[in-house]
Structure formats: C-alpha cells, structure tokens
Amino acid sequence: MLQRTDTSSAATRDHNPGGELETSSERADDRVADVQRLAAAVDRRGGVPEVSTRWVHENQGRLRLVDVREAAELAVHGKVAWSEHVPLGRFLAFAEGLDRRAPIVVMCASGGRSGRAVRALERAGFTACASMQGGVFGWRANALPVV
Structure with a gap:
C-alpha cells in the first residue's frame, strides 16, 4: 500500500474501502472512464x-443499478444482488440526491418502467x-444470477 507523508501536495488523498490511497483526480478519471463505457454501450x-443485461453484469461496480419494480x-x-430497490413511485424523489453525471442503469421487469424512469432522469x-x-x-434469460 502506498503511504503518503508529504502533506504539501495539492492532491487530496482519501482512504478507500479497498485499503488503497487514491487522489481525487484518479477518482475523477475513473468516473469519466465509467461514463464513457456506458456511453459506448448505449x-x-x-x-x-x-x-x-450482459453489459450491466460485466460492469458491476462501475455503475449504479436501480430496480424500480414493486416489492x-x-x-x-x-x-x-447488487441492485438498489426503489419502486417507481419513489424513484424521482430518490434521484434528487444522486450525482447527475454518474453512470446509472435502471431496470424493471421487462424495460417499460425503466424506460420511463430514464426519460425522467434525462429531463432532470x-x-x-x-x-x-x-x-x-x-437478466434471467441470460442465466445471470438473482437472489
């Protein structure tokens, strides 16, 4: 693990859950790469x-997956397993607290509700x-795991 003792640098360093130290510019570069990956796959x-579904599965951890189905x-x-459940009726209120530039994929049962949610996100x-x-x-048709 990289240890930093020089505090005179302009780069801000934070400790992340993986135990590595990274600069805010490295995090920004990662986010840009994640957004570019999403844009290329759209x-x-x-x-x-x-x-x-396959692309979403392969990019787990690089995006926020929100499931808008009912409980x-x-x-x-x-x-x-790694999706966040937010029923469609509460989705816009939930989205107000999200970063408008971060990669977000919305899912439902077959694509209708998630399409409406994405159009609302774009308008916002x-x-x-x-x-x-x-x-x-x-997702299930591609034999991808569910819990």
Missing part, C-alpha cells in the same frame, strides 16, 4: 438509451443514464 434505437415482483422473480439533467434491455426477465 443503444438508442427505441428512443430510450439502453444497455444489455412483490422482487419476491416472485428475484433481484440482482442526468447525462449518463440508461435502461437495462429486457429487465429482470432478460
């Missing part, structure tokens, strides 16, 4: 930016958001 053929649906069809000024194609049904 398909806009249907008017709403979408990314594949009863989670019980029936399962949940992506979010610049790196997409719907997950096929929702949890697409």
Whole structure:
C-alpha cells in the first residue's frame, strides 16, 4: 500500500474501502472512464438509451443499478444482488440526491418502467443514464444470477 507523508501536495488523498490511497483526480478519471463505457454501450434505437443485461453484469461496480419494480415482483422473480430497490413511485424523489453525471442503469421487469424512469432522469439533467434491455426477465434469460 502506498503511504503518503508529504502533506504539501495539492492532491487530496482519501482512504478507500479497498485499503488503497487514491487522489481525487484518479477518482475523477475513473468516473469519466465509467461514463464513457456506458456511453459506448448505449443503444438508442427505441428512443430510450439502453444497455444489455450482459453489459450491466460485466460492469458491476462501475455503475449504479436501480430496480424500480414493486416489492412483490422482487419476491416472485428475484433481484440482482447488487441492485438498489426503489419502486417507481419513489424513484424521482430518490434521484434528487444522486450525482447527475454518474453512470446509472435502471431496470424493471421487462424495460417499460425503466424506460420511463430514464426519460425522467434525462429531463432532470442526468447525462449518463440508461435502461437495462429486457429487465429482470432478460437478466434471467441470460442465466445471470438473482437472489
């Protein structure tokens, strides 16, 4: 692990959960790379930016995955373990506290509600958001894990 003893540098260093020290510019570079990855994967053929379930799975940890289904649906069809559950009715209030430049992917059962949520995010000024194609049904069809 890199130890820093010189406090005269202009770079701010924070301790992250992985035990490594990194500068704020390194975190910013990582965020830019994550946003660029999302932008490169987006398909806009249907008017709403979408990314594949496989892409979301491969980019776990580089984006925020928000599931807008109702609680009863989670019980029936399962949940992506690392997703955040925020029912669609509370989604916009939840989104008010999010960074409008950070990569966010929204999912639902099949893509309809997540598409509406992404359009609302875009109207609110979010610049790196997409719907997950096929929702949890697409996720399961690709044999990806649910809990």
